[in-house]
Amino acid sequence: MxxxxxxxxxxxxxxxxxxxxxQTAVVMPVVLLLAYGLAWGLDAALGEGIKVRERLRHGRDGEVR
Known part of the structure; x- marks a missing residue:
């Protein structure tokens, strides 16, 4: 450490x-890559969360609960 x-x-x-x-030319690519990675990860997590919620909501028989 x-x-x-x-x-x-x-x-x-x-x-x-x-x-x-x-400084701006050096820092901006790093910040943009970090922001893109964070946005991609959050988008993937939110997408999976929505899929899980829909599966729970509709259940196995397709009815809305």
């Missing part, structure tokens, strides 16, 4: 030394 935190401090210092435009 100490090694990771030391590496992160180095990255943070390097990034803070860059100009604003360069």
């Amino acid at each position: 100490v090694g990771f935190l030391s590496w992160w401090d180095g990255v943070e210092l390097w990034l803070s030394g860059l100009g604003f435009v360069v």
Whole structure:
């Protein structure tokens, strides 16, 4: 853990030394990839939750409960 935190401090210092435009160009692809991954995961989880709810709601015989 100490090694990771030391590496992160180095990255943070390097990034803070860059100009604003360069910081934006470096950070935005990372943030966009993380946001896309989070949205994809939440969409998949919500889709599965809706499928489970529909199965529970309609039951095995297809009647709405």
